[in-house]
Amino acid sequence: MDIQEIEVYIAPDGTVQLHVNGVKGMACLDLTKALEEALGGKVVSREMTPEARESGSSTTTDHTQARG
Numbered sequence: 906m907d908i909q910e911i912e913v914y915i916a917p918d919g920t921v922q923l924h925v926n927g928v929k930g931m932a933c934l935d936l937t938k939a940l941e942e943a944l945g946g947k948v949v950s951r952e953m954t955p956e957a958r959e960s961g962s963s964t965t966t967d968h969t970q971a972r973g
Contacts, residue, residue, distance in 0.1 A: 911937060920949075931957060 912924040925933040
């Protein structure tokens with residue numbers, strides 16, 4: 906089984922960044938949905954890596970959210 910992980914970075918200004926590793930395709934969005942909602946649900950920007958658009962490959966997805 907592949908390891909799936911979410912790295913959470915919280916900046917001093919309250920901005921939160923989520924980085925997803927080890928997830929295939931766009932499933933990273935499903936993986937982070939509940940966490941995004943718990944953080945307030947306001948996604949300021951979302952950057953998808955090229956791997957996120959490839960089926961069957963690992964992805965890293967960045968989500969940046971404002972805490973509020």
